[in-house]
Amino acid sequence: MRLSRYFLPVMKETPADAQIVSHQLMLRTGMIKQASAGIYSWLPLGYKVLRRVEQIVHEEQQRAGHIPMLMPTLQSADLWRESGRYDDYGQEMLRIKDRHDRDMLYGPTNEELITDVFRSYVGSYKDLPLTLYHIQWKFRDEIRPRFGVMRGREFLMKDGYNFDLTKEDALHAYNRHLVSYLRTYERMGLQAIPMRADGGPIGGDYTHEFLVLAETGESEVFYDSQITELKFGDRQIDYDSVEQCQGVLEEFTSRYARTDETHDGIIFNNQVPAERQRSARGIEVGQIFYFGTKYSEAMNAVVDDGKGGKVPVHMGSHGIGVSRLLGALIEANHDDKGIIWPEGVTPFHCGIVNLKQGDDEADGACEALYKSLTAMGLEPLYDDRSERAGAKFATMDLIGLPWRITVGPRGLKNGVVELTSRRTGESEELPPEQAVAKIAQIYGVAAA
Amino acid sequence: MRLSRYFLPVMKETPADAQIVSHQLMLRTGMIKQASAGIYSWLPLGYKVLRRVEQIVHEEQQRAGHIPMLMPTLQSADLWRESGRYDDYGQEMLRIKDRHDRDMLYGPTNEELITDVFRSYVGSYKDLPLTLYHIQWKFRDEIRPRFGVMRGREFLMKDGYNFDLTKEDALHAYNRHLVSYLRTYERMGLQAIPMRADGGPIGGDYTHEFLVLAETGESEVFYDSQITELKFGDRQIDYDSVEQCQGVLEEFTSRYARTDETHDGIIFNNQVPAERQRSARGIEVGQIFYFGTKYSEAMNAVVDDGKGGKVPVHMGSHGIGVSRLLGALIEANHDDKGIIWPEGVTPFHCGIVNLKQGDDEADGACEALYKSLTAMGLEPLYDDRSERAGAKFATMDLIGLPWRITVGPRGLKNGVVELTSRRTGESEELPPEQAVAKIAQIYGVAAA
Known part of the structure; x- marks a missing residue:
């Protein structure tokens, strides 16, 4: 691209309303422009980085055998009533009425819609395992959107959903996601540490959040310093191998690393020598969940088990904050002069x-x-x-x-x-x- | 892809509620699934074709020198009040209130938002010409959505906007778009004929619609049969050349070709020999507009003209119906057994x-x-x-x-x-x- 023919509206001054460095730099470099509160236009430079990040996510998901598709942004409220989450979700869900006065919503996540897709077509254990994912815009009506794309209202997320016959199979899918996420972040030049987290409104006993250490992170995190020395590197992995994926999970999650939601000071002190204890702030850039049959039971997503019975499928969901990653990348890669893009995502x-x-x-x-x-x-x-x-x-x-x-x-x-x-x-x-x-x-x- | 590991839920039966062949085949091949009225999930096969179509649109836009970016799906009503279109637009605009009771809407098009981007950064003729485009989901709250993705409510569109100092420059941008559209459709294996059309709610004296001839088209069209013999082919074009682009426009629009909105029986009979007169039905897959200073005057998008004055910029907007194209492609390429994908877009x-x-x-x-x-x-x-x-x-x-x-x-x-x-x-x-x-x-x- 010749700059004389490009649209790169850089600013000399740091915008007064931007509090953190990534927000400041995204505005100054002409990557984004606020369209309304917590909603951004991605100007050409920002859009290019967004696409590079998205492309890496696609490639790593498909390498893991996960299948891309695309669900719409607007959903009918009916499915959310089936799962019981329509009333549970608070004011962060943007509720809409169409011209026929039907209740709609702008999807904050897609467990209901994907479960409906699944139950409409799949009826046999023979069609499992199956993992579908998409990268689509979501909306969360934050009361105080801030920090630019880090806590915006309209945001781009990759969310993937696995469907498996048994808990063991679903945990393999969980591990596979963990491995693919490690690769994904490393390709972007980011170290994102899987930490034991809380299920929140998605639910689930098994869940890890991936956190990038940065002073401006919204979460306080506690970890064993050995964990920052781990690298996935260019090792080859067979995503079909239960053993290999389990091995990576164990390697990357056996040391203490928790967000403040699940932090336990006594375990921390017992398990980690004082000189390796660290507390810091972190930016969440992804989360994986196994939640079993929570949605499949509520929404009757069952399959023949091959033994004459019908069983609800075991599911998990797995998200990467695609637009938020641009903020995290800049928080982790900048100096006084501006941004320093890692080669993997440079515009x-x-x-x-x-x-x-x-x-x-x-x-x-x-x-x-x-x-x-x-x-x-x-x-x-x-x-x-x-x-x-x-x-x-x-x-x-x-x-x-x-x-x-x-x-x-x-x-x-x-x-x-x-x-x-x-x-x-x-x-x-x-x-x-x-x-x-x-x-x-x-x-x-x-x-x- | 190995089919045993893919998700391809084909159906044996033709769904009863689908009236036209593209809708039937997209459902039968497991390309799409209706999520709610006029809103579809793109299952893996459909998503793949959607991406191929999108990729061709991106490549041809960028070849023409147009710059990609991305505007959000939700917009504030304020900008639409500035242009005067907030009240003009009827019930097809999906109006939303957020948790702070602010008026928002799901963008059906983006003239206001892009004009706001432009006026925020550009103040001089030196930064012109400029054409920005994006491919983003839009919403139009059709009273009776039908024909699958051909007349859906949530749909994917490429919309581009040119900003020029003079009418002449803006008409060159118009011609450049016409040329790039001809290339775009041909690469997909489609013949789309530019026809003189009506400005509608976008406005503008200069506008052409691109129509694919098909029995199931929503528009009646009238044309000189010679027009179907024209091919853009693999000719080289310099998009900076006013003369070359104008030449292509003249070649492809000098013969009679109009939609029913602008059809004039007397001119048709005078201009076209009886044996070359054709009437048929067509599917609209794109439209280009030059509308001058309509939005730039209303929204104060002015630039220094280099002579000490400030002038409103001349603009046009240019759309390709990306998701709708999949329907048009199938209408034009199928037989009794199913779809016949052109090589350019095959999944x-x-x-x-x-x-x-x-x-x-x-x-x-x-x-x-x-x-x-x-x-x-x-x-x-x-x-x-x-x-x-x-x-x-x-x-x-x-x-x-x-x-x-x-x-x-x-x-x-x-x-x-x-x-x-x-x-x-x-x-x-x-x-x-x-x-x-x-x-x-x-x-x-x-x-x-």
Whole structure:
């Protein structure tokens, strides 16, 4: 993308009404604009990151064998009356009447709707196991929306639902989700720690929340410091293997890690040596639940068990806060100059800064870099505006592309451009082809 | 995808409440399930096609230089009061009150919201031209939703908005959209004819609707038969060229083609020789508008004109009915056995039917085909169920994958499999590697 043709309304001033750094930076970089309280328009830069995050979630869910679909945003109240949650849910549920005066609602979650899909088509244990998921906008009518997309009212969530014949099978689905979530967050450059949590309005005895440690987190968390040393890394996993998934669960959840909802000071002190005890704040970016037959019994989602009987299916639900993740990513990746995107989710793979726009040689070198990078399937952002160098650098630092190639007449005389890491600030001079090769290597793409 | 692990709830019977063939087939193939009146869940197969259609729309919009973003589904009523449309819009607008009793609505379109984005950031002619678009769910509270996704209440639409300094520039944006729409529909295998239409509630003197001819269309249309011979084809176009875009507009709109809203029998008879006069029914799949300063004046979206003055920007809006397109595609591509997907939008690139599941040789040959196709980036659907051949063929014909590879012990003895075109029904026997090579050629991918 050429910046002269893009829509990137960056702001110099920090907006006064934004209290936390991710909200401030998303506004300053022109990623989002508030449309009304707790509801945002995703401007082009923000939308690009949102799509990258969404794409990683899709890929990892499908790698785990989960099947994508899409449920609507508006639901009929009838299904929620069946499950008993229509009255339970408080004012956070946005209730709507249509022109025929029918009770509708903007879905805050989808257990009822997916259970209805399931019971409409599936009647036999032979069709199990089954896990369906979607990524769709939800609405939660927060009384005081704040912190930008971190606690918005209209938000994008991935929610997935497993249907299994037995509790054992459903717990394998639970473990499979845990593994896929670890991979998902790591690909985004985030460390999200699974912590024992509370079921809340979804219900369920088995539930873990995934928390990113950050000062601005809404939850207080308590954990064994050893847990932050765990990495999923690039290990291969067979998602069909009960043993392998169970092994990962045990590795990542056997040490003490709990949110304040489930924290127990006595267990904490008994189980964790004092020097490894940590308390911190965390941002919740996902949660997995096994809740058994809570919805299948209420809504009569039963299958033939192969022994002549009918049994309610065992279910769980599993969510990733897709739009909220952008806030968490920025909370965890920024400095005084702006955002520092991890390579996995960056809106553009690198920036190209032309120090002397209008200079034939500099323009030509920038165009050549742009073409080479684009031909490899990468997306550079080329600052081709007639601005002074300082302004161009400030914009690039603010929006936080992980790599920047700086092109100027002086370097070109020596046959070099400058490649700069946004994270370390380190620069090196090298010929343009080598800069391209290095970017290609970083992103794991083949030279064209 | 292996069918044994997929969720494809096909039905044998035609649902009684579905009146038109696309609605019937989308239900029978398990593409959609009604969630409530005029609101659908997109089951896995339907969701896949929806994504393919969406992807083509994205690619063609971006090729034309239009910038993607995303506006929310819910909007504040305040902006609609500014434009004067809050009261104008009738009961089709879904009006909502939030917990603080604020007036909200589920956006049926986004002129107000995008104009607010524009005026918040852009103040100079130097930032023009600018075209922003998004693909987002909309709601229109139809009194009698029907025909499945063709006239649903919650529907997915691409809507784009151009902002230009002058009428001439805005008309170039109009033409650019017309060209990009022609490419978009052709890539999907659809012929959509631009016809002179009526502005309706959006407003505007210049507007064309794109119609797909089909017996079940909601509009009566009148046209010169020469128009159906026009093809955009694979011609190269420079979207920055006023002349080229204008040329395409003239080529595709100079012949008589109007919907019943603007049809004029006298002009029709004078302009079109009797033997070329056609009347038919059409499905509207898109519409483009130039409406000048209607919204920018009402909402004070002005820019410096570079001559010391401030002028309201010239705007247009441009929509493609993404979810509705699936209905139109099926209306235009089906036979007695089911759907016949064009290659551009097919949910899976080809089917693999194993005639003797459990036979080592047949299973091995199917697995090898599956791997070869997947390695090239294609998505085959492998029917690995223990069903009889007839049931497998019926399912494949119903869901309409354009190509099917049939694998059985008898053919394998002679070293061949069977490759069948869904559209023509023609089959040929050839070695598995050649079947794969032919599929690769059809989809324009390189062998791995």
